[in-house]
Amino acid sequence: MSFRKIDVDAYDEDVLQESELYSPDPRNHAQVLSETKQKQAAVRNSLNKGDILGALNVALDSPPYGHNVEEAKNLTLQTVVSVLNITKATDIPTVLKSLSQDEQDTLMKYIYKGMGMPGWGDVSGSVLLGWHEKLTEVAGTGCIVRVMTDRRAV
Amino acid sequence: MSVPEVYSIAQTPVTCHAFNADRSQVALSLNDNKAYIYVKQGKEWVVEETLTEHDKVITSIDWAPNSNRIVTASTGSQCLHPLTGRLVWKPTLVLLRVNRAATFVRWSPNEDKFAVGSGARAIAVCSFDPENNWWVAKQLKKPIRSTVLSVDWHPNNVLLAAGSADMKARVFSAYIKDVDKRPVPTVWGEKLPFNTVCGEYASPAGGWVHAVGFSPSGDVLAFASHDSSINIVYPGGPVIHSIRISTLPYVTLAWTAEDSIVAAGHDCQPVVFSGSEAGWALVGTLDDTTSGGAKSTARAGTMGKLSSSAFNTFRNADTRGHTGGAEVAADTELLTVHKNTITSVRPYEVGRDGTVSRVSTSGVDGKLVIWDVGVVSVGGVTGRLGGMRM
Numbered sequence: 001m002s003f004r005k006i007d008v009d010a011y012d013e014d015v016l017q018e019s020e021l022y023s024p025d026p027r028n029h030a031q032v033l034s035e036t037k038q039k040q041a042a043v044r045n046s047l048n049k050g051d052i053l054g055a056l057n058v059a060l061d062s063p064p065y066g067h068n069v070e071e072a073k074n075l076t077l078q079t080v081v082s083v084l085n086i087t088k089a090t091d092i093p094t095v096l097k098s099l100s101q102d103e104q105d106t107l108m109k110y111i112y113k114g115m116g117m118p119g120w121g122d123v124s125g126s127v128l129l130g131w132h133e134k135l136t137e138v139a140g141t142g143c144i145v146r147v148m149t150d151r152r153a154v
Numbered sequence: 155m156s157v158p159e160v161y162s163i164a165q166t167p168v169t170c171h172a173f174n175a176d177r178s179q180v181a182l183s184l185n186d187n188k189a190y191i192y193v194k195q196g197k198e199w200v201v202e203e204t205l206t207e208h209d210k211v212i213t214s215i216d217w218a219p220n221s222n223r224i225v226t227a228s229t230g231s232q233c234l235h236p237l238t239g240r241l242v243w244k245p246t247l248v249l250l251r252v253n254r255a256a257t258f259v260r261w262s263p264n265e266d267k268f269a270v271g272s273g274a275r276a277i278a279v280c281s282f283d284p285e286n287n288w289w290v291a292k293q294l295k296k297p298i299r300s301t302v303l304s305v306d307w308h309p310n311n312v313l314l315a316a317g318s319a320d321m322k323a324r325v326f327s328a329y330i331k332d333v334d335k336r337p338v339p340t341v342w343g344e345k346l347p348f349n350t351v352c353g354e355y356a357s358p359a360g361g362w363v364h365a366v367g368f369s370p371s372g373d374v375l376a377f378a379s380h381d382s383s384i385n386i387v388y389p390g391g392p393v394i395h396s397i398r399i400s401t402l403p404y405v406t407l408a409w410t411a412e413d414s415i416v417a418a419g420h421d422c423q424p425v426v427f428s429g430s431e432a433g434w435a436l437v438g439t440l441d442d443t444t445s446g447g448a449k450s451t452a453r454a455g456t457m458g459k460l461s462s463s464a465f466n467t468f469r470n471a472d473t474r475g476h477t478g479g480a481e482v483a484a485d486t487e488l489l490t491v492h493k494n495t496i497t498s499v500r501p502y503e504v505g506r507d508g509t510v511s512r513v514s515t516s517g518v519d520g521k522l523v524i525w526d527v528g529v530v531s532v533g534g535v536t537g538r539l540g541g542m543r544m
Binding site: 016020021105152 | 299300320321359360361362379380381382383398399400401402403
């Protein structure tokens with residue numbers, strides 16, 4: 001009877017692996033972590049000076065993605081959300097328009113990641129939803145589709 | 155002829171369509187296992203014949219213009235190839251030796267081969283064997299890792315582009331020894347035995363490659379992928395121009411000239427891209443949504459008091475939860491000609507110099523529409539899509 005519980009895909013040599021679908025992050029685990037911590041410090045500096053756009057540029061640049069960089073990914077998420085929280089609602093459209101397409105796509109990935117974390121809804125829900133609405137107006141539904149299809153999960 | 159010709163073929167989706175050489179007949183499939191041949195009578199398309207040889211849903215149809223042959227592919231992993239008699243279509247079964255559905259089929263430019271993409275991670279290239287009077291399939295397998303969603307032939311009859319669900323677009327050589335003469339070297343390579351991969355490309359954010367197409371000269375490759383982008387590849391560099399679009403993904407594309415492409419898909423209107431090796435950009439849409447819209451949203455106000463705008467505001471607030479006012483009611487209705495995803499765009503009318511002046515599209519809404527490629531409205535795309543909300 002236990003044959004029903006056998007995972008046949010594990011025995012199939014030709015099965016499509018997740019890792020085949022995107023090119024992996026070339027930096028190694030420790031390097032990514034140290035870069036992330038440096039970015040966090042740089043973002044904090046920019047925010048103290050009131051430079052929202054600069055902070056966002058740094059936070060969204062070369063995001064960690066892939067499998068073995070969980071801590072770096074979480075740190076980056078916290079950094080990004082801290083920038084989003086501080087920005088005044090009236091400044092959001094200006095900031096968004098100055099982001100490059102890559103940065104807009106990455107920002108949308110972090111917004112969805114933030115919305116998906118359990119418990120964050122109470123803390124940052126309205127902030128994330130507000131940014132989501134403004135970003136969709138600027139970047140369109142194509143940006144959202146790219147978050148769904150891109151295998152390089154942040 | 156600047157207004158698009160719209161034909162409502164059926165209430166079911168038109169999954170694929172193919173015109174014959176003089177555009178007097180069209181073969182199409184209505185999401186079932188039958189292929190219909192429609193003939194143009196006056197201003198309407200009327201069913202002339204029904205081909206019922208397949209027992210599963212037909213996924214793709216192609217009509218060879220010169221030899222007047224149709225090939226159809228279905229999920230039952232077979233291909234059918236009716237030859238034309240004077241008035242009779244005689245079907246010939248082609249066994250592809252794949253154990254999954256056939257997804258896409260196209261005749262080669264010389265009409266002596268056809269390529270079938272399938273879910274078995276392979277492309278079957280079929281050529282006619284006169285000795286045994288049947289079609290023989292050779293398979294392109296490596297390095298395809300998932301379903302093949304689309305194929306397109308290079309004008310030299312040997313190279314084949316394929317888009318696949320493993321997020322890659324590839325160019326293969328489909329050279330078959332007794333059918334093809336040794337091809338002239340192209341930008342894609344020379345001395346190319348069967349199954350050589352001449353190039354493998356992906357879009358930056360990945361995404362299934364829904365449609366591929368060679369330019370009329372064959373020197374440029376375009377592919378549309380599910381991450382809402384169009385990519386144009388010049389193999390010399392290789393230089394890849396990736397255009398990210400702000401709307402839903404395209405599932406089909408067609409080159410209209412060496413520097414211009416028409417693409418269509420989930421946002422229900424064909425759009426035009428234009429460019430060269432230096433760069434490509436979105437030009438506009440073929441669907442001028444601003445003019446036709448007014449008719450469809452006007453209500454027949456014969457009731458006097460009951461059709462006043464105040465009444466409508468409260469009625470909308472009650473039934474639909476809209477509190478914005480009368481014009482918000484138009485939000486849920488699409489003002490494009492096609493009311494649902496466009497499944498296929500094909501060149502319809504080709505000018506003497508090889509540029510396409512009109513294209514035909516079929517959609518999930520059961521319509522077949524013929525568009526004039528020259529009528530591009532720039533404001534239409536952003537205006538309409540700015541109004542699109544979640």
